[in-house]
Amino acid sequence: MEKQxxxxxxxxxxxxxxxxxxxEVINNYFFYKFGNQVMAEESVQEAFIKLWENCKKVPFxxxxxxxxTVANNISLNKYKHQKVVLKYAKTEPQQTEDLQSPEYKMEEKEFKVKLEKAIQDLSEKQRTAFLLHRIxxxxxxxxxxxxxxxxxAVEKRMQKALEGMRKQIDEFK
Amino acid sequence: MKQKYNLADWLDGKVDDEAVQNTKGFDTLKKIKMYSAHFQKPEFKKDEVYKAIEKKKSSHRKTKFNWSIAATILLIIGVSTLVFTLSNKDFTSKINSQETVLLPDDSKVILAQNSKFQFNNWFWSFDRTTKLFGKAYFDVAKGKTFTVKTDLGTVQVLGTRFGVESRDSIFKVVCYEGSVRVTSLENEIILEKDQFVAFQNGRKVVQSNVYIDQPDWISTKNVFKNAPLSEVILQLEKDYTIEIDISKLNQNERFTGSLPSDNLSLALDILVKTYQINFKVVNKNKFIFVEDETR
Structure with missing residues (x-):
C-alpha cells in the first residue's frame, strides 16, 4: 500500500x-564487458548509487x-577492457568419468580451451549478449x-557470435 | 526473417537440431552450445557490494547536503559582507575644519575637527547605527532607534538633537532636544533635554544642566583657502538656503578668507568688497551677482 x-x-x-x-546480472554484464571483476563491482556500486541519488524521480x-541505462552509460569508455577469463564448472552434468576414454577427455579439454579463446575474441557486443544467454x-x-x-538485434548478435566462433574453432584445428 | 537467424533460434531452443543440422560445421556448433553452458557465473560478492553501496549512500547524502548548505551560507556571508563593506561610508574631518554629513533620512551630523564618522548607506532603513571617533553634533530625524557607537560608550535615541564627544578616555554627551539613552560600560543614563553627562574610564564624573541650543564649537564661519568662486557660492547657498547666480562673473576668481554662516548680508558684503562687484536682489531667496558698474 505504501509503495503505491x-x-x-x-x-x-x-x-x-x-x-x-x-x-547480479548487472555485475555479470559488466564482467563480460570489462573482463575484470573488481571493476565490475565498482560499476555496480556506481549504478546503484546513481539510482539512489535519483530515487525520487524513478518510479518502481x-x-x-x-x-x-546507467550501466550502459558507465560501460561506454570508462575502463580499459581486459580479456574475459571464464571458468568451467568443475562438475559437468550427466557425464561420469567411466564412460569417457582418455582420448575423448583430451579432445574435450582442447575444445574447451579453443572455446575460451573464441569467446575472448568475440566483439564486445556479441560476447555480452552470448554470455548473458549461456551463463x-x-x-x-x-x-x-x-x-x-x-x-x-540480439538474435543477430547471437547468430554472428555462433558463426564467428565456429569459424575460428574449425579453422585453427 | 526467421531463416536468417536460425542458429540463434536453435541456441535458444526454439528449433531443434534437425532444423539446422545442414549448417556448415554443425558438430562444432553443437559443442559450442554444450560447453558454453558449462561456464561458471562470475563470482559476485553481492552482500559486500551492497554494504559498500549502503556506506556511500549515507555519506553521499550527508556530504552533498553539507556542501550545499555550507556553500549557500558562505555565499550569503560573502555577499552581505561585500555589500556591507561597499556601502559603509566613512567621513573624516580635517584637523582644522568641520564637516557636515547628511544621512539618508535627512538626519544631520556635524563633525568637529579631527573626527571620524561611519554609517552604512544600504542598510540605513533597517539599522540606524553609526560609529564615531571624536566629537560630533547630531540632529536626528524621527524614526527607528538611532545609535551612535564609540569606543567608550553608546548613545541611543529615537529622534532628537544631541552632541557626542569620545576622545582619549573622556566620553561626553549633551542632549539639546528630546531624550537620549547613554551607555558607558555598565552605566546607563537617560539624558533629558538640556542635560549633560561626562564619563571618564567608564565612570560618571559630571552630570549637569546646559542652557545652549547647540554646541558652541559648531563654527559660524566657513574658511576658504584659494577656493574657486563657485565652491564659495555653493557653500553660501547651502548655509542660507538661497540661490545665487554668478554667470555674469569671472569664473576663474579664487577666494581666500572666511565667510560667516549666520549673517548673510555680512557674507555678501565681504564678497562685494573683495571682487568689486555688486548684486541684485531678485527676491528674498535669489540673488544675481553683476560687475560693479559704478567703477
Whole structure:
C-alpha cells in the first residue's frame, strides 16, 4: 500500500529489493564487458548509487530500465577492457568419468580451451549478449532489455557470435 | 526473417537440431552450445557490494547536503559582507575644519575637527547605527532607534538633537532636544533635554544642566583657502538656503578668507568688497551677482 502511495524507490526496503533482484546480472554484464571483476563491482556500486541519488524521480516500475541505462552509460569508455577469463564448472552434468576414454577427455579439454579463446575474441557486443544467454540463462527479450536494443538485434548478435566462433574453432584445428 | 537467424533460434531452443543440422560445421556448433553452458557465473560478492553501496549512500547524502548548505551560507556571508563593506561610508574631518554629513533620512551630523564618522548607506532603513571617533553634533530625524557607537560608550535615541564627544578616555554627551539613552560600560543614563553627562574610564564624573541650543564649537564661519568662486557660492547657498547666480562673473576668481554662516548680508558684503562687484536682489531667496558698474 505504501509503495503505491509514494511511487519511487527511496524506501530502503524497495531499494534493497531492486538490488537483490538485479545486481547480479548487472555485475555479470559488466564482467563480460570489462573482463575484470573488481571493476565490475565498482560499476555496480556506481549504478546503484546513481539510482539512489535519483530515487525520487524513478518510479518502481522504471527502476530496472533506469539501472540498465546507467550501466550502459558507465560501460561506454570508462575502463580499459581486459580479456574475459571464464571458468568451467568443475562438475559437468550427466557425464561420469567411466564412460569417457582418455582420448575423448583430451579432445574435450582442447575444445574447451579453443572455446575460451573464441569467446575472448568475440566483439564486445556479441560476447555480452552470448554470455548473458549461456551463463546467466537470460532470454533474448531480457538481454534486449539489458542492452537496450531490439530482440532482433540480439538474435543477430547471437547468430554472428555462433558463426564467428565456429569459424575460428574449425579453422585453427 | 526467421531463416536468417536460425542458429540463434536453435541456441535458444526454439528449433531443434534437425532444423539446422545442414549448417556448415554443425558438430562444432553443437559443442559450442554444450560447453558454453558449462561456464561458471562470475563470482559476485553481492552482500559486500551492497554494504559498500549502503556506506556511500549515507555519506553521499550527508556530504552533498553539507556542501550545499555550507556553500549557500558562505555565499550569503560573502555577499552581505561585500555589500556591507561597499556601502559603509566613512567621513573624516580635517584637523582644522568641520564637516557636515547628511544621512539618508535627512538626519544631520556635524563633525568637529579631527573626527571620524561611519554609517552604512544600504542598510540605513533597517539599522540606524553609526560609529564615531571624536566629537560630533547630531540632529536626528524621527524614526527607528538611532545609535551612535564609540569606543567608550553608546548613545541611543529615537529622534532628537544631541552632541557626542569620545576622545582619549573622556566620553561626553549633551542632549539639546528630546531624550537620549547613554551607555558607558555598565552605566546607563537617560539624558533629558538640556542635560549633560561626562564619563571618564567608564565612570560618571559630571552630570549637569546646559542652557545652549547647540554646541558652541559648531563654527559660524566657513574658511576658504584659494577656493574657486563657485565652491564659495555653493557653500553660501547651502548655509542660507538661497540661490545665487554668478554667470555674469569671472569664473576663474579664487577666494581666500572666511565667510560667516549666520549673517548673510555680512557674507555678501565681504564678497562685494573683495571682487568689486555688486548684486541684485531678485527676491528674498535669489540673488544675481553683476560687475560693479559704478567703477
Amino acid at each position: 502511495l509514494v511511487d519511487n524507490v527511496c524506501e530502503e526496503q524497495v531499494f534493497e529489493g531492486i538490488y537483490s533482484k538485479n545486481s 516500475a522504471k527502476a530496472k530500465s533506469y539501472l540498465y 546467466d540463462n537470460r532470454s533474448y527479450k531480457e538481454i534486449a532489455e539489458i542492452l537496450n536494443i531490439s530482440v532482433k
